[in-house]
Amino acid sequence: MIKLKFLSVLAGAAIALPVMAADVTYRADVEPLLKKYCYDCHAAPDAPSMAEFKLDEAKYKKEKVGPRTDTYEHLLQLINGKSTGAFMRRLDDGTNPLAKGKPGNMYKYLGDTDAERAANLKILKDWVGEGGWNLNRMSARGDVPALTKEQMDKVKVKY
Numbered sequence: 001m002i003k004l005k006f007l008s009v010l011a012g013a014a015i016a017l018p019v020m021a022a023d024v025t026y027r028a029d030v031e032p033l034l035k036k037y038c039y040d041c042h043a044a045p046d047a048p049s050m051a052e053f054k055l056d057e058a059k060y061k062k063e064k065v066g067p068r069t070d071t072y073e074h075l076l077q078l079i080n081g082k083s084t085g086a087f088m089r090r091l092d093d094g095t096n097p098l099a100k101g102k103p104g105n106m107y108k109y110l111g112d113t114d115a116e117r118a119a120n121l122k123i124l125k126d127w128v129g130e131g132g133w134n135l136n137r138m139s140a141r142g143d144v145p146a147l148t149k150e151q152m153d154k155v156k157v158k159y
């Protein structure tokens with residue numbers, strides 16, 4: 001927060017944004033954000049690991065719990081692991097070309113107002129990295145091509 005306030009003092013100065021983007025980390029920015037907006041439904045002990053979730057998706061959906069995202073390792077499954085792109089598909093605001101104008105179904109949880117959701121999405125996108133915010137899966141599906149190694153290499157997700 002202090003860091004953000006300091007940078008907002010610099011707002012208007014062209015250097016403010018790149019500095020902030022480079023500085024986004026899991027520990028300082030992403031974990032607190034997810035804790036606030038997502039952990040009600042995505043944290044242990046209620047929420048299963050992704051592997052467990054996949055075993056009984058219907059049951060978990062009924063209970064309104066999603067897979068755990070409350071450790072760095074669990075979260076990365078949904079970004080550049082086995083469920084690659086899930087994080088981006090669910091949180092995109094619909095502006096990614098592959099989203100075809102439709103926001104992901106978790107986007108609404110990013111805040112109560114458009115401005116709050118946009119600000120939080122920006123933090124997450126900066127963290128994932130320029131060119132790393134890809135909605136593709138490991139394998140092609142429908143008209144969506146498989147993720148390429150070049151796309152995967154752009155993912156930053158600094159701890």
Ligand code: HEC
Binds near residue numbers: 042069091106
């Ligand atoms: C009110 C409960 C609730 C909240 C709050 C919530 N989620 Fe979810 N989430 C779910 C449920 C239930 C599912 C599984 C059903 C589905 O796939 O839509 C899910 C699925 C997901 C998936 C897809 C997992 C997969 O199967 O590939 C991602 C990614 C995700 N959520 C991220 C988030 C993030 C990030 C936040 C916070 C901004 C969030 N969710 C907030 C309930 C919630």
